[in-house]
Amino acid sequence: MRRILLIFLFLGFIANAQTNIYSISFENAEHHEAKIKATFPHIKDRSITVRMSRSSPGRYALHEFAKNVYGLKATDGHGKELEVTRPDPYSWKIENTDGTINVQYTLFGNHGDGTYSQIDETHAHLNIPATFMYAEDYQGRPIEVNFDVREDLNWKVATQLKKISGTKYSAPNLYYFMDSPTEISDYQLREFELGGQTIQFVLHDQGTEAELDEYFEQVKKIVKQEQAVYGELPNYDYGRYTFLVCYMPNVDGDGMEHRNSTIVTSTRSLANGGMKRNLGTIAHEYFHCWNVERIRPAGLEPFDFSKANMSGCLWFAEGFTSYYDGLIRCRANITTPEEYINDLTGTFNYVWNSPAHQFFNPIEMSYQAPFVDAATSVDPVNRENMFISYYSYGSVLGLALDLSLREKGLNLDDFMEKMWMKYGKTEVAYEVEDIETTLKEYAGDQFAEDFFNNYIYGSKMPDYSSLFKDFGIELTQKQDAYFGASVRPTDAGLEIYRNTAMGSPAYEAGLDEGDVIISIKGNPVSTSEDLQKIIEENGVGAQLKIGFKRYNESKETTVTLQKSPNYNISLDENASQEAVRKREKWLAAK
Structure with missing residues (x-):
């Protein structure tokens, strides 16, 4: 018995040594x-490479977190x-001496959302990839982290990480650690039990x-309707899910999903x-x-922190979820059926009228995520004409699929449950073809x-x-006249501040972003109201x-007004x- 105890103690020591x-x-x-x-x-x-992530779970674009790191120093186990x-x-890259490497650095963080970190006297709002370096060759090791909270500000820790004691938490590996955002503040907490598990709400x-x-x-109500x-x-x-x-x-x-928290x-x-709202x-x-x-989706599994993930x-993953976020609120009696149906109008018109259908199908729109998901660039792009958000596109396709299934006596809920049983509960990553199958x-x-042939592959x-x-x-369909340019008043006149949509009257007349409208039919115009009155x-x-x-x-052109392409629902x-x-x-609570 003593020998077995010594073996367990030794194994525990080894595990701790490799943590x-x-x-x-936050002084x-x-x-x-x-x-x-x-x-x-x-x-x-002989050496170890530590990195800052370039991407973050739930985000699809690159976010260069290394730019906010400075004052880095490294020492060995003896302080050298x-x-x-x-x-x-x-x-x-750090040269190794005695087998232990200590790294310390300063992080600047002042953007509180689902991607970055924000540190101020109201909270420490931490997205882990934006905060902590990792050792490239030791990602499978367990991790322990201590959040040295500001007791003078009554801060408390909220996270999906496993609590060890006090403000010390653990993760089984780097992947789980990186997927565990943490809110440290003087927050309020509510929770309830559902299905033998705890749903926490930190505010x-x-x-x-x-x-x-x-x-x-x-x-x-939302949680129960989605269940x-x-x-x-x-x-x-x-046994716990946490809203942060x-x-x-x-x-x-912002909003960002994680395995056991958001x-x-x-x-x-x-x-x-x-x-x-x-x-x-x-x-x-x-x-x-x-x-x-x-x-x-197979393209996101496993998630690679060193590059954009496509x-x-x-x-389906974002778009069908967007379809449900409106439907669920209606089923939960948070919005009325009339409000829900009316709210479909904006998304429908955006997708229906986009010129981008001629360039990309929903799959290819999804491939654009690394360029649009909070991505930054300095050169102008033509998104108005060649991109439809996969959130919106998938949402209106989810609506169409649900109604089409219901005409057959089926419904999208049962299909989503089937996807859950095949790929979610088993945690087997899927491809587009698996959704069709x-x-x-x-x-x-x-x-x-x-x-699929008409709306997904086409x-x-x-x-x-x-x-x-x-x-x-x-x-x-609306019956009013349509000009087709987004304008804003400036000292010089009405500036067109977005690319004009292909096929619109303004586009066909050669008007483009940056043009400043001075007059219409010889009369000066200076406000959006002036333009709208002339159109009417x-x-x-x-x-x-x-x-x-x-x-x-100075230039001139002629715009021929068209019938509005927009609809009311x-x-x-x-x-x-x-x-x-x-x-x-369809809209009733389940």
Whole structure:
């Protein structure tokens, strides 16, 4: 027995010796700095390379986190300073001496959202890839981290990481650590039990306990309605899912999914419109704990922190999730059926009218994610004409698929549950072809082939008019005149501030971004209201002589007004009883 005990103690010692140890403190939080220390023990190689991530789970573009690191020093286990070289902009190569390498550095962070970190006297809002370096060749090791919180600010730690004691937490490996955002603040906490697991809601907000209680009741409704789609909750690690919610004036609006948590940020407090307007992000991100985190595209698994990660399935992973975030709020009685149907209009018009259908299908739109998902560039792009957000594109396709399935006596909920059982619960990554195969199994070969060939491998649009009519929804084209340029007033005139859409009257007349409209039909114009009044007075088919300046040179062109390509979506007051019954069944709580 003594020998067995010694073996267990020895194995425990070895495991601890090979654990990478981190600590972070916030003495200079008012200037957005954190001090970070990392210890990498039991290093057998002569050197080690530590890196800052270039990408982050849930984001698809590159984000060069190394730019916010400075003051780096490295020492061995005896405190001797080690030589550090830079093989590339993202890495530090450290020469090894005694098998232990300690790294310390300063991090600047002042962007509170789902991608970056923000450190100030209100909180330490940490996205882990934006905060902590990692040892490139030791990613499989367990990790321990101590958050040295500001007790003078009453800070507490909230994270999906496993708590060891006090402010010390652990992760089984680097991947889990990087996927575990952490909010450290004087937050409020609510939680409830569902399906034998705990749903935690952490809120950093300047509001009242009563406001949080009211909001939390709506969150619970969303959680239960989304559980009903899939029939069960995922098995959360440590039996816990955590909403990390920060509604503060110093953050940027965002939402980011993670395996057992989500981080949600908004400048809208609960008392200032957030009580209802912020719930769309809550619904979207929680739905991701099935769709994306476990029903996971093969292109994102495993996630590579050293490069942009690309998938052709984002129309499904993000887009179908976007479809559900509106539907779920309706089912949870947070929005009315009329509000939900009316809210479809904006997304529908954006997708329906985009010239980009001629260039890319939904799969190829998904491939654009590394260039558009909070990506930055300095050269102008032509997104207005060649890109449709995979969130929006997938959302209207999810709507069409759901209504088409319901005409066959089926529904999208059951299809999503089938995807969950095949790919989510088993955590087997899927490709686009796997979605089609599953749809064939559920709805038949011909139905699935038609849907995929036309709308996924192709870029046609479904017959929404017929689909809507069968569910008591009216789709009506607007009758007003259409100019086709986004303008804003300047001292020089009305500036066109976006690329004009291909095929629009302004585009056909040769007007482009940066042009400044000076006059219409010989009369000066200076406000958006002036332009709109002229369009309304002249109507469809009218020819407007436009005086404008390009590069300070005066020019003229003629714009022929067209009928608006936009539609209104609303409840059909004259719908048949059968259509109303189908609509009510679709929108009813499960």
